[in-house]
Each structure stands twice: as structure tokens, then as C-alpha cells.
């Protein structure tokens with residue numbers, strides 16, 4: 001009886017993480033579309049595609065989700081803090097919806113070096 005209970009719970013946990021990663025994959029996919037639609041590649045590169053002066057691969061290893069979010073919504077302030085002076089400077093993307101912002105951050109976090 002206990003066996004079945006343990007197996008049942010383990011099964012639920014596996015099922016649960018499967019659903020979560022499918023949702024993550026969908027969010028990352030939509031984030032990639034936001035990245036393309038906003039033309040971030042004009043100044044940034046992912047996997048060698050785009051402007052190589054601003055590679056974004058592996059960014060999540062150095063920047064937290066909150067920091068990534070702030071870069072998107074308030075780049076001028078973040079650039080000042082980071083003393084980043086590459087030109088042309090990044091503007092603040094204030095017209096994105098909360099969903100688009102979350103998806104874009106999920107996408108950036110998914111990029112490995």
C-alpha cells in the first residue's frame with residue numbers, strides 16, 4: 001500500500017515537471033519571437049547571429065532575471081550603472097506587455113554560452 005502511494009506521488013512529481021517544462025518551452029519560443037519582432041539583433045547576437053559586439057548568450061550566468069528585466073525596461077539607467085558606453089545606446093522598451101517581457105526574459109535565460 002505504502003509502495004503504491006510512494007510510486008503514485010513520484011509519478012505526479014514527474015508529470016508535474018513535464019508540464020512545467022512544456023510551458024517553459026512555449027514561453028521561450030514566444031520570447032524568441034518578441035526578440036525578433038523588437039529587432040534586438042540590430043545590436044545583439046545570439047549563437048553568432050546578429051551584431052557580434054553584443055552577444056547575449058550565457059547572459060543569465062551573470063545577470064539575474066530582475067536585472068535582465070531592467071535592462072529591457074530601463075536600459076539607459078542600467079547602462080549608467082554598468083558604465084556601458086557602446087553606441088548606439090539601447091533605449092528603454094516600455095511598450096511591451098507583462099507577458100512579452102516575461103517571455104523575453106525566459107528566452108534570454110535559456111541562452112547558453
Ligand code: HEC
Pocket residue numbers: 035038039040041042043044053054055056059068071072075079082084085086087088089090091093104108
Ligand atoms: C540600438 C542598439 C540596441 C538595441 C536595439 C538593443 N540593445 Fe540591448 N544593449 C545595447 C547596448 C549598447 C548595451 C550595453 C552593453 C553592451 O555594450 O553590449 C545593451 C545591453 C543589453 C543587455 C545587458 C547585456 C550585458 O552585456 O550586460 C541585455 C540583456 C540587452 N541589452 C537586451 C536587449 C534586448 C532583449 C533587446 C530587444 C528588446 C535589446 N537589448 C535591444 C544596445 C541595444
